[in-house]
Amino acid sequence: SQQGEEDPQALSIQEGENATMNCSYKTSINNLQWYRQNSGRGLVHLILIRSNEREKHSGRLRVTLDTSKKSSSLLITASRAADTASYFCATDKEEAGTALIFGKGTTLSVSS
Amino acid sequence: NAGVTQTPKFQVLKTGQSMTLQCAQDMNHEYMSWYRQDPGMGLRLIHYSVGAGITDQGEVPNGYNVSRSTTEDFPLRLLSAAPSQTSVYFCASRDRATYNEQFFGPGTRLTVL
Numbered sequence: 564s565q566q567g568e569e570d571p572q573a574l575s576i577q578e579g580e581n582a583t584m585n586c587s588y589k590t591s592i593n594n595l596q597w598y599r600q601n602s603g604r605g606l607v608h609l610i611l612i613r614s615n616e617r618e619k620h621s622g623r624l625r626v627t628l629d630t631s632k633k634s635s636s637l638l639i640t641a642s643r644a645a646d647t648a649s650y651f652c653a654t655d656k657e658e659a660g661t662a663l664i665f666g667k668g669t670t671l672s673v674s675s
Numbered sequence: 676n677a678g679v680t681q682t683p684k685f686q687v688l689k690t691g692q693s694m695t696l697q698c699a700q701d702m703n704h705e706y707m708s709w710y711r712q713d714p715g716m717g718l719r720l721i722h723y724s725v726g727a728g729i730t731d732q733g734e735v736p737n738g739y740n741v742s743r744s745t746t747e748d749f750p751l752r753l754l755s756a757a758p759s760q761t762s763v764y765f766c767a768s769r770d771r772a773t774y775n776e777q778f779f780g781p782g783t784r785l786t787v788l
Contacts, residue, residue, distance in 0.1 A: 596776065605765060606718075608776035651717060653777070662708045662733060663767075663777055667717035 569652055569669040576673055582639040584669040586652030587632075593655045595628055595635050596663065600649045609637075609650075642673045676701050681766050681780035688756040688787045696751040696783050698766030704778075705771040707749040708733070709741065711762040712782075718765065724749055725771075756787045 570585045586595070594613045598606040612619045612628045612635065619626045625638040639646055649670045653663040682697045700707065708723040710733075720733030722741040730741050738760060740752040749768075753760060763784050769777040 598777075605779035605781050606767075606777075607779070611776060662706070662720050662723035663769075664720060664734075665710070665718040667715065 569650070569666045571669060572667070573670045574672070576642055576671070578642060578644055578673055578675045580642055580673075582642050582646070582671055582673070584637050584650055584671070586635045586637070586666055588635075588652070588654045588666075589633065590654075590656060592630075595626075596653045596655070597624075597626060597635075597637050598651045598653060598665075600651065600668070602648070606651065639671075642671075644673050644675045647671060647673045678702065679766055679768050679778050679780035681764075681783050683783060684781065686783060686785050688753070688785065690756060690758060690787060692756050694753050694756065696753070696764055696766075696785075698749045698751065698780060699747050700749075700766075700768040700778070701747065702768060702770075702778065703746060704768035705746065706777075707743070707766065707768045708777070709739070709749070709751045710765045710767065711735065711760075712765060713762050721751065721764075753785075758787050761785060761787045 568587050596611045597609045600606045610621045610626050612626050623640045628635045649668045651665050651668045653665045679700045705726045709721040710718040712718050719735045721739050724730045724743040727743050727746050763782050765782050766780040767777045769775050
């Protein structure tokens with residue numbers, strides 16, 4: 564079964580609003596990563612947060628990690644139409660030599 | 676650098692046919708993975724490799740084989756295609772260190788009739 568589960572499955576907002584999506588996972592991790600996928604394209608890495616970090620920022624992105632609850636959130640501030648995409652969390656298990664496991668994703672639609 | 680390349684971009688097969696999806700990377704990454712993406716299912720891990728000569732199964736390995744004879748290449752073989760294997764396939768690679776981002780290829784869209 565998949566490690567991560569994003570919530571909500573779909574999110575529709577207006578330009579300028581903030582978008583928050585959540586990810587829950589099952590096992591202990593080394594780090595958690597967020598990726599973005601535009602329609603019909605491959606995935607692009609957005610941000611990585613390590614298990615000993617609680618919050619990280621990158622431009623308009625803010626990621627939090629709560630290892631006690633096994634959950635993470637991605638906040639996109641001041642959304643733009645160009646942010647319309649699917650967003651996936653991916654977890655890196657604690658033991659070495661494993662592959663990233665992805666959740667089912669959140670589809671974000673930003674209308675102007 | 677070309678990054679992660681995949682061929683072909685599109686493929687149509689008939690049930691029972693076999694084929695190989697090609698994946699190559701020029702970043703000298705030791706970790707490589709294959710995923711399939713189906714509507715509403717996110718990305719599911721098929722097989723992965725942590726170095727030349729080493730492969731392991733992911734979440735959905737049945738019906739697929741892989742080999743890793745070189746660091747650069749990681750082909751995915753469909754042994755006897757089935758309609759359930761209709762999907763978009765992504766190859767990805769990353770550095771050996773476990774804390775790095777993963778780079779994805781553009782994908783192969785496969786239809787099995």
